[in-house]
Amino acid sequence: MEAKSAKLRSEKPRNGNGGEGRLPYDERRAQILHHAAEFFSEYGLTGQTRSLAAACGVSQRLLYRFFPNKAALVREVYQETIIGPFRAVWLAQLTDRSMGVEERLNHFYRDYFRTILTRKWLRLFLYSSLAESEMAPDYIAAIIKDLMETITRETALEQGVDLPDDPDVLHEIGWTLHGAVSHFAIRRHLYKASREVPADRVLAVQIAAFVHGFRAMVETAGEGS
Amino acid sequence: MEAKSAKLRSEKPRNGNGGEGRLPYDERRAQILHHAAEFFSEYGLTGQTRSLAAACGVSQRLLYRFFPNKAALVREVYQETIIGPFRAVWLAQLTDRSMGVEERLNHFYRDYFRTILTRKWLRLFLYSSLAESEMAPDYIAAIIKDLMETITRETALEQGVDLPDDPDVLHEIGWTLHGAVSHFAIRRHLYKASREVPADRVLAVQIAAFVHGFRAMVETAGEGS
DNA sequence: GGCATAAGTCGTCAATTGACGACTTGCAGC
DNA sequence: GCTGCAAGTCGTCAATTGACGACTTATGCC
Numbered sequence: 001m002e003a004k005s006a007k008l009r010s011e012k013p014r015n016g017n018g019g020e021g022r023l024p025y026d027e028r029r030a031q032i033l034h035h036a037a038e039f040f041s042e043y044g045l046t047g048q049t050r051s052l053a054a055a056c057g058v059s060q061r062l063l064y065r066f067f068p069n070k071a072a073l074v075r076e077v078y079q080e081t082i083i084g085p086f087r088a089v090w091l092a093q094l095t096d097r098s099m100g101v102e103e104r105l106n107h108f109y110r111d112y113f114r115t116i117l118t119r120k121w122l123r124l125f126l127y128s129s130l131a132e133s134e135m136a137p138d139y140i141a142a143i144i145k146d147l148m149e150t151i152t153r154e155t156a157l158e159q160g161v162d163l164p165d166d167p168d169v170l171h172e173i174g175w176t177l178h179g180a181v182s183h184f185a186i187r188r189h190l191y192k193a194s195r196e197v198p199a200d201r202v203l204a205v206q207i208a209a210f211v212h213g214f215r216a217m218v219e220t221a222g223e224g225s
Numbered sequence: 226m227e228a229k230s231a232k233l234r235s236e237k238p239r240n241g242n243g244g245e246g247r248l249p250y251d252e253r254r255a256q257i258l259h260h261a262a263e264f265f266s267e268y269g270l271t272g273q274t275r276s277l278a279a280a281c282g283v284s285q286r287l288l289y290r291f292f293p294n295k296a297a298l299v300r301e302v303y304q305e306t307i308i309g310p311f312r313a314v315w316l317a318q319l320t321d322r323s324m325g326v327e328e329r330l331n332h333f334y335r336d337y338f339r340t341i342l343t344r345k346w347l348r349l350f351l352y353s354s355l356a357e358s359e360m361a362p363d364y365i366a367a368i369i370k371d372l373m374e375t376i377t378r379e380t381a382l383e384q385g386v387d388l389p390d391d392p393d394v395l396h397e398i399g400w401t402l403h404g405a406v407s408h409f410a411i412r413r414h415l416y417k418a419s420r421e422v423p424a425d426r427v428l429a430v431q432i433a434a435f436v437h438g439f440r441a442m443v444e445t446a447g448e449g450s
Numbered sequence: 451g452g453c454a455t456a457a458g459t460c461g462t463c464a465a466t467t468g469a470c471g472a473c474t475t476g477c478a479g480c
Numbered sequence: 481g482c483t484g485c486a487a488g489t490c491g492t493c494a495a496t497t498g499a500c501g502a503c504t505t506a507t508g509c510c
Contacts, residue, residue, distance in 0.1 A: 022476065022487050044355065046271050048467060059489050061470075070468065126351060129415050130269065141418065168421035169430075175419065176405050176431050179412070183404030190354050193366065194400065196393035201446065205394075206401045208445040213438025220433040221426065247457050247506065273497060284459050286500075295498065 029066045032056050036073060037081040041123045045074055045131055078135045082125055085116055086140055094150050101158045105151070105207045109181055110200055117185035126190070148174030155214050162218075169221045176217065177210040245282075254291045257281050261298060262306040266348045270299055270356055303360045307350055310341055311365055319375050326383045330376065330432045334406055335425055342410035351415070373399030380439050387443070394446045401442065402435040 023031065035056045040047055049070055053060040067073040090111070094104055128135055148171040156163045163170055184202055187194040194202070248256065260281045265272055274295055278285040292298040315336070319329055353360055373396045381388045388395055409427055412419040419427070 025486080028487080044269075044271075046269075049469090050467075060468090061490080062488060064469065065487080123355060126355060126415075130348060130351060130355075137416065141416075166422075169426075172419065172422050172427050173430060175409065175412070176434050179408030180401050180405040183408040183411075184400065186408075187400070187404070190351075191362065191366075194397065197391075197397050201394075202397050204448075205398060205442050205446050208441040209401050209434050209438035211438070212441035213434030213436070216433040216437035217430050221430050223429075250456080253457080274499090275497075285498090286460080287458060289499065290457080 025066075028058075028062075032058070032063065032066060032073075033077060033080060036077045037120060037124065040074060040077055040127070041081075041120045044127050045133070074133075075135060078124065078128060078133075082121060082128070082135075083139060085121065086143055091146065091150055094147075094154060097154075101155050102207060102211045104154070105177070105211070106200075106204055109203045109207065113181065113185060113199060113203060117182065117189075119189035122185055122189050126186075144178070145171060148178060151177065155211060156218070159214055161215055164218065164222050173214075173217050173221060177206060180206045180209075250291075253283075253287075257283070257288065257291060257298075258302060258305060261302045262345060262349070265299060265302055265352070266306070266345045269352050270358070299358075300360060303349065303353060303358075307346065307353070307360075308364060310346065311368055316371065316375055319372075319379060322379075326380050327432060327436045329379070330402070330436070331425075331429055334428045334432065338406065338410060338424060338428060342407065342414075344414035347410055347414050351411075369403070370396060373403060376402065380436060381443070384439055386440055389443065389447050398439075398442050398446060402431060405431045405434075 036052055039052045039055050043051070049063055050060045053063055056063075063073065067076070090108075094108055096104060099107075129137075149167070152163065152170050152174045155161075181203065184194060184199075184206070188199075261277055264277045264280050268276070274288055275285045278288055281288075288298065292301070315333075319333055321329060324332075354362075374392070377388065377395050377399045380386075406428065409419060409424075409431070413424075
C-alpha cells in the first residue's frame, strides 16, 4: 500500500514539521529547549509533552531522542532559563563610587528588572518554587545575599550610617527594596496590574524610599536588640 | 458470600473512614472543603481527586456527592480561602488618627501578615494566578486599591505632603510598602528564607523606610510629569 | 425489629499522559 | 544512483485521572 504513503506525502509540501527542514542534533536540541522554556513558563511544569512537541513543530517521540525523560528536560530548561541569566548579574556597577548610590541603584534595577524579572523567568521560578522541586535555589540565594549586602553597605557608607552587626538584619534591610521591586514585577507579569506608570518611574520611587528612609530603617532595626 | 464482607468489617472496628463515623451532609461538606484548601494549596490545583479523597479519609466517589466536578470544588475552595479572609480586611484602624501613621501601619501589617499572608493563602493565590483561572481578582484588586490609597493619603496628611494628581502614581507609592511586605511573606512561606529575623521587626523596618522615605518618594514620582 | 433514606463505597469507563520499540525518510559521500 | 546513517514519525502500552452508575450500610423513627 504505497498509495497511502504517497498521498500523505503530497499533503505536506516539504516535510513533516512547522517550516524548517531537518536539523542537526545540536540545533534541534537548542530549539526544543527554547520552546520548552516558553512552554513550561506558560503552562507550568505539568504541561504535557505532546503539547510541547506540537509547539516545537515536532513529534512527541523526538523529545526522547534528546532527553531521557520529562524531568530531565524540565531540569535543563530551569538551568538555562533561571540560573543562566543570573550568572550575568553584575555587581561591579554597584560599587562604582563615581556615582551616587541612588543613581547606581537606578541603573542596576532598570537592568535587573528588564533582564531577570521577565514574565518567562518569574513564572518559571514561581512554578518550580511552588513545586518544591528545589532545583538549585542555593546558587541564586547566595548571589542575592551578596547583592543585599553590597547594596546595604554602599548606602550606609554614603550616608555615614553605622550598620547593625547581625548580618541577617542587614540582608532584610536590603530586601526591603529588592522585595518591593520583585513584587512589582510579579504584579506586572503575573497579575497584569501596575502597568499604567512606566517601570523606570516606579523603580525610581521605590529606590527613593529606600535611600531616603535608610537611616530610619537602620535605627528601627537596632531598636529590638 | 457474606463471609468476605463480615471479615472486612472486622478489620475496620467502626467504619470505613479515618476515625469519625458518618457525618451529616453539611458537616462532611465543610470538612472536605477544609481539607481541600490545605490539599490544593500544597499540591496545586492539578492535585488529584483520589489523593484529596485519601487526605479526607473518604472515598473518591463521595466528593461528587457535594461538587458536580473538580473545577467547582476548586472554585469554592478559592472563594472560601482567598476571598473569604479578605472580607475581614479592616481599614478603620488605618484612619484612626489618635495614633501616628507609623504605629497604625505597624498594627495593620502585623495583622495582615498573620491573617492573610499565610502559607496556605499565598500558595493558593499564586497557583491560581499562574493558572490564569482569573477566579475573582477584581474583588481583591478593588480592596487593595482602597488600601493603597488610604495608606498613602494618611501618610501624606500627617507629613503635610502634597500628593500628585495621578491616582495610579498614588497607588504605586502605596505598593512600595505593600509589595515589600508581600514579598517578605513569599520569601518566608514559599522559599523558606528570611526566617531568622522576627517578622514584626522586619515589618517595622519596611514601614520605617516607607514613612521616612515618603517625602522623597513623592518628589521622585512628581519629577517625570 | 424492621424499614426508609441518606451516607458512603466499589468497580469501571473513557480520555490523558509519559515512555518507547519499530519503522520511515532525507541527505552526505562515494 | 545508491547506500548508510542520522533525523524524524507511527502506533502502542501501562499508568493515571476525572467522572459516574450501581450497589451497600448505618441510623433515626415508628
